[in-house]
Amino acid sequence: MVLLCLWMILIFSLSSQNAETSSQTSGNVIESVAEIFYPGFSDMTDTQQNEVIGAFQFIARKTAHFTLYAILGALAFLSVVSYRSLKYRLRIFISAVICLLYASSDEFHQLFVAGRSGEIRDICIDFCGSLLAISVLAILSRSIKRIYKIIRTAD
Numbered sequence: 001m002v003l004l005c006l007w008m009i010l011i012f013s014l015s016s017q018n019a020e021t022s023s024q025t026s027g028n029v030i031e032s033v034a035e036i037f038y039p040g041f042s043d044m045t046d047t048q049q050n051e052v053i054g055a056f057q058f059i060a061r062k063t064a065h066f067t068l069y070a071i072l073g074a075l076a077f078l079s080v081v082s083y084r085s086l087k088y089r090l091r092i093f094i095s096a097v098i099c100l101l102y103a104s105s106d107e108f109h110q111l112f113v114a115g116r117s118g119e120i121r122d123i124c125i126d127f128c129g130s131l132l133a134i135s136v137l138a139i140l141s142r143s144i145k146r147i148y149k150i151i152r153t154a155d
Contacts, residue, residue, distance in 0.1 A: 004075040008102060011068055015106050019115025023057070026064065030056045065122055066129035073099050073130030077137045092138050099130030 017025065030053045034041040038052060076095040083091060103126035107118035 001079045004072070004079045007072055007075050011072065011102070011106060012109070014068070015110050015116070016113060018113060022116070026057060026060050027053050029064075030060050062122075062125055065125045069099060069103060069126035069129035070133040072102065072126075073133035074137055076130070077134045081137075081141065088142075092134060095134050096127075096131060099134070100127050103127050103130070 014022070014025075031049070034049075034052055034056070041049065041052065044052070073095065076098045077092070080086075080091045080095045080098070086094070100123075103123045106126070107120075107123050109118075110116040111118045
């Protein structure tokens with residue numbers, strides 16, 4: 001639960017960056033990756049480098065949304081799954097609802113940050129990242145439980 005809350009604080013702090021700072025942050029990440037994987041990037045002029053960075057900006061930002069919320073989904077699932085008094089499907093549902101509500105509140109929060117906007121598309125991307133992580137962990141969890149049950153009955 002503590003890790004889940006800390007991750008929510010991280011997401012909130014990233015969402016609190018104004019548009020210029022946020023673009024600079026993602027631009028720096030793209031530049032670092034481009035220096036490794038884009039042949040000749042270091043030899044380009046600043047204008048050419050900025051064009052490359054601009055071309056990848058949208059993809060990088062949406063991938064960051066998806067990834068941050070996949071981690072949030074995993075942490076939400078791991079926080080809720082231990083409540084054995086709740087049915088398993090309800091625990092999965094609660095994990096997903098936590099992520100959807102947080103994604104929605106995060107986009108609402110961005111409406112009040114200079115140069116930022118709240119986007120339904122981002123809520124969908126965030127929620128898909130969360131659902132992927134929750135689904136993978138739920139499948140793994142059930143599979144491990146079944147394997148353990150088979151091993152116990154074989155003994």
